[in-house]
Amino acid sequence: MKFSVGVDIENTERFPNNDAGSSDRFLDKVFTDAELEYCFNKEKPSQHLAGRFAAKEAGFKALEQIESVNRVHITQIEVIQTGGYGPPEITGPGMNSINSSLSISHTTDKAIAFVMMFEQDGEYNAR
Template structure:
């Protein structure tokens, strides 16, 4: 079995400042429409976006370790559901990556508090 790990930590204030400064241009470059809708439905929307950013970065790091390919941020969607753990939905940018993603398994965890959000992703096959 092969195991690859990615981890990322984000200072929530940085994401909040990027949203304030760049607005929808920043959000639409990084997040899917569903992610934007979900996070803005939360009172603490900045930490919601930060946790998703960390999860995307962690997935990209683990995937790169395994396949030496960089995924676009928007190809990874973190689906939130109130009262349930988040899920990763993948939107492969091409057929080659789609073939790889169909063969791997992964698990992840995200967490956030007032100042920081963190995520870890483990890809195994």
């Protein structure tokens, strides 16, 4: 079994704290509607937007190390919440055969995400 990892840290100041900012071109380009809805339903949307963006960047970095996955754009990576308070998951094109683990954490001014991906079927080849 081989692993790939990605990590990213973001300033929360880059992201709006109210949904008036949801019409922002950057947000609309990078986040899915579900991601924006999730973040803007939180008390401090900027922290959650920064965390989701860090997760997308970390996921992109981990995917870049996997030879069997075609190149993806960060906008194709989605961070989903599959339950109330469960851990978030990361999805994207070509990830059906990839197991992943995502951790997101934030403070008032920083958000960090760590992604670990692996394949067990022997098709994983590091770049």
